[in-house]
Amino acid sequence: MSGAGAPKTAAVDCHDLRVAIVAASWHEQVMDGLLAGAQRACGDHRVEAPVVTRVPGTFELPVVASALAQQGYDAIVALGVVIRGGTPHFDYVCGAATDGLTRVALDHTVAVGFGVLTCDDEAQALDRAGLPGSQEDKGYEAAAAALATAQTIKRIKRRFD
Structure with a gap:
């Protein structure tokens, strides 16, 4: 199970953060679960x-995460799912999303929660989507990670202002 070893963290107060969630539309059932979790x-x-x-x-x-970062959001949660098919399309989309979201985080010094599922089949995606019967809730995890990171960035900025 990919979630083995996940840290146990308590929710922190992030009421003062500007948060955006950007979610893909493909694989509607999986995306609905990821979005609900976030x-x-x-x-x-x-x-x-x-x-x-x-x-x-x-x-x-x-590109949309970058536009949101330019608007001053403290945390951006990116949600998507790519399911392997019979062509290299899977590799190109996964690589582009990963590299692009990393670039957004670094170029804008903004917390980006990586909630992109890269699965071999739909069953794996459903098992990670946070739906009833799912083993994991990757939408929730991505949002929680982005929020914790945004709080850390905010503390660092305050320390040096």
């Missing part, structure tokens, strides 16, 4: 109204 994490961390933006697919996540 929104639940925001609620647990006292983020009352994260901005939710939908994009066509996982490939489009980085």
